[in-house]
Amino acid sequence: MRLTKLGGFGLQADAISPDFREVWDAFFAGQILVFRNLQLKAAQFLEFARQFGRPEPHVIDQFHHPEHADILILSNVKKDGAPTGLADAGTYFHTDYSYLEVPARATLLYSIQVPSKGGDTLFANQYAAYDALPGTMKHKLESLVALHHYGNRDDLDKGSRTVASVLSEEQEKKVTWVRHPVVRRHPVTGRKALYAVSGSSFGIEGMPQDEAIDLLDELRDHATQEKYQYRLKYGVGDVVIWDNASLLHAATLTEPDDPRTLWRITVKEEGKS
Numbered sequence: 001m002r003l004t005k006l007g008g009f010g011l012q013a014d015a016i017s018p019d020f021r022e023v024w025d026a027f028f029a030g031q032i033l034v035f036r037n038l039q040l041k042a043a044q045f046l047e048f049a050r051q052f053g054r055p056e057p058h059v060i061d062q063f064h065h066p067e068h069a070d071i072l073i074l075s076n077v078k079k080d081g082a083p084t085g086l087a088d089a090g091t092y093f094h095t096d097y098s099y100l101e102v103p104a105r106a107t108l109l110y111s112i113q114v115p116s117k118g119g120d121t122l123f124a125n126q127y128a129a130y131d132a133l134p135g136t137m138k139h140k141l142e143s144l145v146a147l148h149h150y151g152n153r154d155d156l157d158k159g160s161r162t163v164a165s166v167l168s169e170e171q172e173k174k175v176t177w178v179r180h181p182v183v184r185r186h187p188v189t190g191r192k193a194l195y196a197v198s199g200s201s202f203g204i205e206g207m208p209q210d211e212a213i214d215l216l217d218e219l220r221d222h223a224t225q226e227k228y229q230y231r232l233k234y235g236v237g238d239v240v241i242w243d244n245a246s247l248l249h250a251a252t253l254t255e256p257d258d259p260r261t262l263w264r265i266t267v268k269e270e271g272k273s
Helices: 020-030 042-049 126-131 135-141 209-223
Strands: 003-007 010-013 032-035 072-075 104-113 121-125 145-148 178-181 183-185 192-194 201-204 229-232 239-243 247-251 261-268
Touching: 003 020, 003 229, 010 020, 020 032, 020 239, 032 229, 042 104, 042 261, 121 126, 126 192, 126 209, 178 183, 201 209, 239 247
Parallel strands: 010 032
Antiparallel strands: 003 010, 032 239, 072 261, 104 239, 104 261, 121 229, 121 247, 145 178, 145 201, 183 192
């Protein structure tokens, strides 16, 4: 497997190595790993993803792959007037599955249809964002625990394209409040990073709500500055893998009639179910 820099902080490989240890090490070293122009069946994609950890089916189950529930279909394509996948998913900076007690280790996307314009993913490096904080702020954050729930703190309008994908009443019953440190030590690399300060964080334990939101907003604004960002453009057949413990990410909007389809698998960190 030959690795090249994507720019920013990602790595690109020319082929999937038969030695998975090489892939594993490259992934955590680069935070984003991209394999270009592959041809994968759903079962092959899932087999590769399982090497990173245990897949967790998304709560929005109506867009699970018909043969493999661990694969979520992301698509703006309609068939006979009905959506074939989840459109406008994650169009705000967030961390996948930060609303679960055991959060996500890695997210994998397999690009099947690429729009003529847009459809990129923005990533923000949370190692760098944490490292750049002044010492007084690092000390303040050291013991703080954020309260997380499914949703987008910055947009709760269910009719908006930047709201978190809307859940049914039954799906809403499956999500609850969870706790995660504001500064989280990476479970593999050991490095400290800001964790999910944008997206699912709605408060801080033991802190008045207005004060907590002000602090979270300040951290979000800091953590998503352009100097910490990298923009990834997709080609057909690309497999993209990113590290949820050290990145925020956001999808960019596409035109509704400009077809885009991806398969997504998210694997969880080690821990209880």
